[in-house]
Amino acid sequence: MTARSLAEWLAYLEQLHPSAIDMGLERSREVALRLGLGKPAPLVITVTGTNGKGSTCAFLAALLKEQGFKVGVYSSPHLLRYNERVQIDGLEATDAALCEAFAAVEAARGEISLTYFEMGTLAAFWLFQRSGLDAAVLEVGLGGRLDAVNLVDPDLALVTSIGLDHAEWLGDTRESVAIEKAGIFRAGKPALCGDFDPPTPLLERVFELDSPFFLRGRDFDLAIDDRAWHWRGLTKEGEVLELHDMPLLDLPMENAALALQAYALLDLPWQSEQIAAALQQARVVGRLDRRRIDWSGKPLTLLLDVGHNPHAADYLARRLANRPVSGVRLAVFGLLADKDLPGVIRPLLGEIANWAVVPLPTMRTRPAAELEAALLNHGVSVAAYGSVEAALEAQCARAAAGDEILVFGSFYCVAEALDWLARRA
Secondary structure: OOOOOHHHHHHHHHOOOOOOOOOOOHHHHHHHHHHOOOOOOOEEEEEEOOOOHHHHHHHHHHHHHHOOOOEEEEOOOOOOOHHHHEEEOOEEOOHHHHHHHHHHHHHHHOOOOOOHHHHHHHHHHHHHHOOOOOEEEEEOOOOOOOOHHHHOOOOEEEEOOOOOOOHHHHOOOHHHHHHHHHHHOOOOOOEEEOOOOOOHHHHHHHHHHOOOEEEEOOOEEEEEOOOEEEEEEEOOOOOEEEEEEEEOOOOOHHHHHHHHHHHHOOOOOOOHHHHHHHHHHOOOOOOOEEEEEEEOOEEEEEEEEOOOOHHHHHHHHHHHHHOOOOOOEEEEEOOEOOOOHHHHHHHHOOOOOEEEEOOOOOOOEOOHHHHHHHHHOOOOEEEEOOOHHHHHHHHHHHOOOOOEEEEEOOHHHHHHHHHHHHHHO
């Protein structure tokens, strides 16, 4: 039999299980046992949350790499290439490595049906275990308690934020979401939370597990001024640590503060210049991601952000308000049908002068006509286009030098924009 290419493996995985999402650990745990998978690295940090997981993982990886650690990072979803999901020592896993890992999982699963995500998670763990890592940073795909990533017992478990998203799986209250997120905590192991006001179920779980708990606003926090940001936190012994006058970051500094508190618990060198340099190196494609382009001799800025729920939209609106542009902001916007349309657009109405709305390249898209109608009800300037590419070109033609074009609302929307940029390059 001819070996499958990565594209063929991914197509195969998509039809392997009767449903795309099937919460539970039993199937994955059994296959992990058959594969002999244990802890993927001596140090494991698991990260969940409604928003901010990707940037928190990026900050953690950058801090550990600065200390000479060989770090594996598992994240999802990807934007352009599946390889983005599995990074080893700063490099994406190759097609050949991923194919080998999928083949190993396929051989081990036998009669057990696995979802696309479960197959991918086990394949990542299989690669990590063979790579001689010093640390693994694992982003939870959905929720926490029943997510395949939660097969691994972490040394530290981080919850970035608790908001409403994926209500069909996690429930429609912050309390129900908190129960799922707190599922990544382990008895006696440090638990960290970047949410100022975590719901009671999360606090109760920490108490039940007797986990050392580090909460933003109580145990660690940050302050930001016009030119720098400042951080304070605690060592595992409870001693106060501080960092002052650190350069401002493009990625959310709230998530850097959470990553710093995790780093402070690891008994690693604490040198402010080294820490600041590491945080500056952290990048996440598609999250507050600025790109400069030349459009017919006209310099323009694109800002790509995958935010797709009200919590992310609120944060994005605050960042835009704090970073005004010399011209105006225009938007290219697409949204999935299961997302909260009023909650996503409301915070951004005052920041965007003109909207271009689009359908996304998936059956799950919300129609552009529906987006257009919702925005017209708010009296804003809006037009519908048939694709992200058409909307981008229309907004580039409309924009003046000094304007900024925000592309947001979905991973699908940002992925289409990245593809358009790559083809232009």
